[in-house]
Amino acid sequence: MRQLTIFRKTVWASMVGLVMAAPPICAAPVSFDNDACTNPSAEARLRQRETAVLGPGHAESHAKARAKQCRVAKGLEKAPTPDEQVLAAASAQATNTAGQWSAPFVIPVVGITAVLLHTGKVLFWSYEPTQYHNPEASNTGVAYLWDSRTRTGYAITPPENIWCAGQTILSDGRVFIAGGNLRYPDPNAPEGQQNFRGALSSYTFNPLSETWTAQPNMSVGRWYPTATRLADNRVVITSGLDETGSGNTTAVVEVFTPAASMDGVGTMSVVSLHDPSGMYPFQYLLSSGQMMQAGPAFYNTLLLTPGSWSWSSIPNLLSSHYEYANGVLYTDASVTPVKQVVMIAGGAEGDSAFRNNEWFDVGNPNAGWRQFPQWLQPRHNANTVILPDGTLFTVGGNAASNGYDNPHFDSELYNKPAGDPTGSWISMSPNTIQAGYHSSAILLPDATVLLSQDDMNPLATSTHQAQVYSPPYLFKGARPSITSAPGTVSLGQTFTVGSSTPNVSSVALVAPGAVTHGNDMHQRYIKLRYTKQGAKNLRVTLPASSSLVPPGYYMLFVIDSQGVPSVAKFVRIS
Template identity: 25%
Template structure:
């Protein structure tokens, strides 16, 4: 992205795919040498000396020799043992998608969801896609999606299905690009006996004759009727719909709110019961609009199925899994394009239904990072978010009590005004209850960005953020991925909004949990492909990390060339897979593990296993991965080939869901994950 990492070489790979060994030296931007070359100053001096000796043109010779030396260095085993390695993967042209959402499924395959992929022409033609990619074989398959899941929420359900809720009902129209005045129409129904369908195209006419049409269908339920001693009280039902003027331009504007609109085609009697109350209908910017639709993906049948709609349309929502396997749907833009005012609902996977939680009314900006904690009925909002909402509302991190609906703020965070597009994740196993906030930027298209890493211990008697390490570059959109050895991969992002000014940060670091607040930051190999907005990262069963997506606003430093969506994948192999020798192996393990029980796992490496981790299968979008965590499991060798695992008893620790069981040996090398379900 942004002109970086565009060099491509052919290399061996899985059938149908091209693996480009890497990383290659990223192209300098605006004459600035990237961090990778700062490690290589001795190589640059060698190149200069050689160029002078040979009497050749200095800049090309220096670049050639430095690149050759750099490639030799990063492909050496000593380098990879310390920093790891990145490999770029190009799928066949007909298998490429604009990945917006990523999820690891119990089958070991990765679901990459594009929907319309931020392409309005794809939305118009309903060319809506998802891609199923198998990292073990390199095989991939495009699977059409039945609705536009672009910018939905997603998480895995206890039975292994992927739940995707919300998405795009209508693309935004910016100031100056709105042709037909539009806005919200409140449709009232005073009839307690029957509801009323409001099909798309329903026309509302003002007293002065201005006509407006609905964009999407809706249903207004019957009015509420309550018997009293003297008769009955009827309270009109109401639904808000978005309408556009029939006439283009300024003649379609109605600035006066509260006018009553008649519905074309209704007879006089029905017209008294069902009518519209218009809000201001203008040519101002019109936001994206959300949809109520929800679907699940079956990883066995590899098909999409519709489930119960949400009560509220949502675009940019968060789906937070609860310890009991249910899911909270939070925030998002509604069917008008406004941020929901705290309306919350939960999904029950046993009934496949959403139910509004009327007592939960916390307001959050869109894509809020809200996590279940080890305290019953207490969630933690890290303050990080990705998108819409005013600066003065819903920005303070804190504990959310689901019993009282009270959010208790926590302090101590550096740069508290730079939480948009920041990353947050657990540091170490979830029992430690340590969370970090990494990077982030100002609200909207702000150029402000921070390099902070701050930690909070949720089990502290007085929880507050504490300063941790500082990244070498400020960054927004960082991908955070928890690894089986308890370290966290921090990769990618950009210094400016959506990579403006070719500001992608081609950096990666490993954050180790030991060493004080925020852990210890060490360098990792540099990725090749820039990833900013719409970038994701997912842990693979073999201990590597797959990264996908990126949607820069521009492709050049001067911000004149429209951005190109990044369709290449890039996979990081951590240093622990270059340590030599045989990695630990699981030869037999239960595929179902119950809380508070003891189970046996067969492994020829039982006596050298140092850690056992259950890694929750994760999903990722918009720097938000609230279903990512690991569980530390007590283990002891009961024989040369047998480990006995004592599983945590508390549901808040060992939450219902799907995990990978991973054994980590005395060198820090993990086994390939074995899929496990906690019922």
């Protein structure tokens, strides 16, 4: 199954020109129209390869998807759009229970990766569209900074093609990036070396100076790795296709130790070996200080213990979550004992997406994985975002066997906090941009959600769009505001937060998102304990454990008795 998953990803990528007819030496840049759409011999070779590996039926569906994408790219067919009646019905209730989407606006980069910085800006990066799948220009990428306050942005130059890397955010706000695209598939490479090659490089991005710093190379290349920050600010890096072009997923586990300086160079070390069962495995720092790795295979459910770097088993998932599922980590520190839950949702098996959402109670591991309320629609390639009130918002993805057919425009809201498995999913207002594959969704400081368009037409970056979703809680009345809060707080500290209203129902920290392919490697929600002090002041207490609250920047939200959240204030946990 692992090799089949790798092959599927390669096949989907081929929709924009996996097989090149030109020789690799002095080859012209890949043209979407000239290669994938009008080269019968290239299409025939790819079809033959798919038929041998996936079977004739599956190969046929992929061929149809490629043909459709070519027609859209040429302007002969429009990309799918939400049904007008669905839009009209959603619009009628957009001001009460379904939320509301902004008009689409242009962000001239495919939002394959999105990272929220504590400056309020969102860092996007992607492949360079004019060189997409050109083996001779594999290391060219693009990046873009979008300001969530002004809703304007500008291009910046990435250090290389960090598309399909792993990323997280360090305690001082730097973004850490591991791996990326060393080389696109090259049919002219030696047999057994024609697949994607993962980059060995790693970088940090300073959000204040908006500059990149090269960090030490890893021992192996990684394309689609997962990067998980531990309680002590070190980062565990797992999985990803290696640098050989063989299509093999690496079993090498490495740890990055950051330098103290924002622009300093840290160290990289190999600490363990473990087959991750697939690319972009789901990983979470748990209250014990151990790191959970769960999926994509149902049997890949283990804990990694820092220091000894040994792996121990926990109960298996109920099912596998191949083909881009998503997951969340929810912590309620307002109760004793603290409750912590992991929820993993969606993905695909075979030729279709499914709803197999499941959850794991970290405090009761013997109970194993249990079924979580199921989505209204089966999805893979979707994004699930934790909102300030602890509820979950799922958007985008599709229900087909490839990344672009049958895209979902209807979004869903889980109506209880993620730690409560007794809730249900409710249909929300549909987005109008297509977000079927290579799309990202991320929570903004004003409690809205930013959604980027997919890359159905990878060359149309000048018209690439995004939308902002306002959840139903923003239509319930006036918003509370945080009138005062410290900029820095220590673990275990009790501190004062001023609120514009005495009617507060909860206080929460939400870590900034760092998402790609539905896998948010930094998303974390922590509900805090508090008491009222006077009419509008709150005495809020942080847990003392760095495993529960890894030091770093968080969005602090106050939610009133009507369920309406404030605009967040960024605080740094030291």
